[in-house]
Amino acid sequence: DAKTTQPNSMESNEEEPVHLPCNHSTISGTDYIHWYRQLPSQGPEYVIHGLTSNVNNRMASLAIAEDRKSSTLILHRATLRDAAVYYCILRDSHTGTASKLTFGTGTRLQVTL
Amino acid sequence: KAGVTQTPRYLIKTRGQQVTLSCSPISGHRSVSWYQQTPGQGLQFLFEYFSETQRNKGNFPGRFSGRQFSNSRSEMNVSTLELGDSALYLCASSFPGDTEAFFGQGTRLTVV
Numbered sequence: 001d002a003k004t005t006q007p008n009s010m011e012s013n014e015e016e017p018v019h020l021p022c023n024h025s026t027i028s029g030t031d032y033i034h035w036y037r038q039l040p041s042q043g044p045e046y047v048i049h050g051l052t053s054n055v056n057n058r059m060a061s062l063a064i065a066e067d068r069k070s071s072t073l074i075l076h077r078a079t080l081r082d083a084a085v086y087y088c089i090l091r092d093s094h095t096g097t098a099s100k101l102t103f104g105t106g107t108r109l110q111v112t113l
Numbered sequence: 114k115a116g117v118t119q120t121p122r123y124l125i126k127t128r129g130q131q132v133t134l135s136c137s138p139i140s141g142h143r144s145v146s147w148y149q150q151t152p153g154q155g156l157q158f159l160f161e162y163f164s165e166t167q168r169n170k171g172n173f174p175g176r177f178s179g180r181q182f183s184n185s186r187s188e189m190n191v192s193t194l195e196l197g198d199s200a201l202y203l204c205a206s207s208f209p210g211d212t213e214a215f216f217g218q219g220t221r222l223t224v225v
Binding site for chain 2: 012041042044045046097098099100101102104105
């Protein structure tokens with residue numbers, strides 16, 4: 001599986017936007033970019049995914065670079081409940097299955113008042 | 114609908130014993146995967162089952178095994194427990210063709 005690189009930690013103030021970066025320079029053409037997050041004492045939960053175009057859903061937005069070597073997860077207004085570890089994961093659309101995921105170390109997001 | 118259910122939530126075992134953990138996937142989901150999460154190694158994939166067959170396997174010793182039943186419920190077993198097996202064990206399920214996996218809250222295993 002192609003590797004992703006994320007900062008170990010980030011901080012944000014509540015109500016402000018947060019941009020969580022992910023580098024994936026060895027991404028292949030069939031890899032989807034998935035984001036999951038893990039809240040304290042919980043299992044990971046799906047946030048968003050995309051292939052080439054930017055994506056939006058009720059939780060977040062995903063901005064994908066034109067060369068697909070990096071992406072950014074955007075939380076438009078961080079709340080205390082968004083404090084979690086965020087994982088950027090590449091999943092091959094041809095061979096990968098939804099529940100076989102290769103997690104990296106993720107970014108621990110702290111949100112303060 | 115009900116989420117992924119893992120039982121028990123907490124477990125304490127002694128070195129050398131064996132343990133069986135259970136996972137009930139979301140109704141209709143036929144793929145079940147297991148993960149081990151430790152502070153040192155993070156989240157690591159153990160194995161995946163689909164329609165009672167192991168489809169993928171991670172890099173873990175043979176002491177770790179699993180199975181899936183006809184109702185898609187899955188169990189994982191760890192034999193001859195070692196202190197290093199202390200971890201949070203997570204189960205995830207998905208529907209064929211789905212893009213997201215749903216995780217349970219995990220079973221925290223402590224080996225003493």
